[in-house]
Each structure stands twice: as C-alpha cells, then as structure tokens.
Amino acid sequence: MYGKGLRILSIATVVAMAAALALVFFYAPLEAEQGFLQKIFYVHVPLAIVSLCGFVLGGLLAIQQLRTRDPRWDLRSYVTIHVSLIFALGALITGSIWAKGSWGHWWVWSEPTLVSFLIVFLLYATYQPLRFAIEDPERQARYASVFAITAGAFVPMNFIAVRLSTAYVHPRVLGSTSNLPAPMALTFLVSLTAIALLFATLCMYELTAKHARAQLRALRRRLAGDGERGHERRPRSAAPSPPAGPGIPTGPPMPAGAAMPGSAMSGPPRPAASGLPTTGMGAPATEGRG
C-alpha cells in the first residue's frame, strides 16, 4: 500500500544527496565572510526548512483526520511529525556546530531565531508523550490531531514573528536567495530538494513498516482465533494503529489449539468463551511502539 514507488523514491534520494554533496564541496564557491565554514549552511538550513514544513504538513494531515475520522490520516500525521522532529534535532545540532565555529558559542540565547526554533522543537517533543498518555486509540487520535493543528499553526506565526524582530545577526535565507550568487543558490536548492526527498523517503519507510506490522498483527489475530477482540486490547503505544487493509483474509479462525511459537500465545489454549481479556495477540507492550 505505502510501499509503492518506494524504490524510485529511494534512488532519487540517493542521487539527489550525492549531487548535493558534490555541488557543496566541488562547485559552490567559498563565502567571503565565513569561508569554508559556510558549507554548513547547505545542510543546516534545508534541515530546518524541511522540518518546519513537516510540522505544518502534520497539522494539515491532522485536519483530514478530524474531518474523516480515518485512522490512516492520523498515522500519516504522526509519521510526518515524528520524522520532522528528527530533522529538527539535526537542524539544532548542526546549527549549534555552526554557531560555535562562527560565533564562538554553542548557543546564543539572545538570538530569536535559535530560541524560537528550540521552542518549536520542545513543543513538538511533547507530542509523543501526549499520545502515550491516552490509551483509547480514538481519543488519542483526536487529541493528537488537535495538538498537531494548533502547533502547526504556531509554526508559521512563530516564523513571521521572528522575521519581524529587530535582530539581524542570524542569516536570512527565505526571500533573500536572490542575493546569493547563482552557484550558491543552485547548490542550496539542490540541497533543499535532497533533504526534502530524504524526508519523504523516511516517511514512506515508516508508513510501510507500520502498515506491514498492522497487517501482521491482524493476521496473527485471525490465526489465533481472537477475531476482532484483539482490536480492543491494543498495547498502549504512542503510535497510531493503522487499519490492516484489504490484504488480510477474513476466513474462519484457526483452531484454538494451534500455538504461537516463541510468543505469549504458546502454551495451553484458552477456552473460547472464558471471558479473559485478550492480550493483543500476545504482543508485548513495546510491540506497537515501533
């Protein structure tokens, strides 16, 4: 389902990344003020832009989830924010390294761009704990969507507020690429494309893995004869549980005597009408978190 086109996307990402690196180190000229240190610009700024766009995209996908109540939109929103958070971490670390080389400090608290980005990062760092705190999947999806929309709206407002502020130490990129020499602008755009492709690829990998896992869980349930009851006892997880999709057979369940080797389903069969709660196919609590 999500795996379609993944190979092409992966190849395009690798090619774009290689092209970006080649342009950064062999084509883009050295900047007059910062010299070789300015090469960090080509990784730091795209990471920051893509992560912020990812946060906004997560909010847009969450709107779809609230409109349709389809858990797939929740999964997409979750994965987008999850990967954006990783990219934001990368932007923070590379920015700190750049600040140390350029300004002599790992962090400058008086710089609004840095501090505002940290605020956005910390805001989204609470997304996963929020999800984990809610056990009911429907409520989890609903609250997480509200959070994603609110925080997603905060990102551009924060961006505009920072740009309207009076400090001009932090280099301005958006709206001033025309000031860059053509080779630098080209290198920057290729780097931005490469990082955006990397983002899309990682999101697709994550979605594919989660979907495959959901299908496996559904198949396990069917083979063990738990039927739909398995859905009710989902292990607590911050990650949404996507629908298994049409690939899962809906035939008769396997006889209760069939044991699951290497899992909690091994051992004597439970009486079918014992009323004991199922354990989500014997999945340990960590299973759903993947």
Added chain:
Amino acid sequence: MGALTVAELPALPLHTAGPYVAAAYIVLFALVLIYVAIMSIRLARIERELGELLEISEQPGAPAGPAGEQGATGRESRS
C-alpha cells in the same frame, strides 16, 4: 551589541573550519544511519514474526485460506 561583535569576526581558516563542517555533515549521516539501523531491526522483527505465522499455518488443522496458501508458497520457495 555583543551579537554584532561576534558577527563581525573574521572567517575561520580552512584547517579550523574543517572539523566543524565535518561534524555537521557527520551529524546528518549519523541520524540517517541510526534511522536505517532502527528500520533494519524492525524489518528483522517482522521477518521473524512472518516465520512464526508460516510455522503456524503449516501445522495440521490450519485454515486452508490465504494464510494456508501463504504457507504452501513459503514451502515451495524454500524447497
């Protein structure tokens, strides 16, 4: 004021700037590498669980639905 002062610092020479640039790019690749490693662990787990399901479907009394067919396909491919 202090910020303006640090902005006017001269460019670092190549031998000084090099480690910083290398560190920034290593961070990016480390993040991607860690992510790929996590994905490979997940893939291994999925593969293991698929193997378990295959074993179950091969047991006598397993349903002859698509899961059973899957088991047959698995046997054929392994033989």
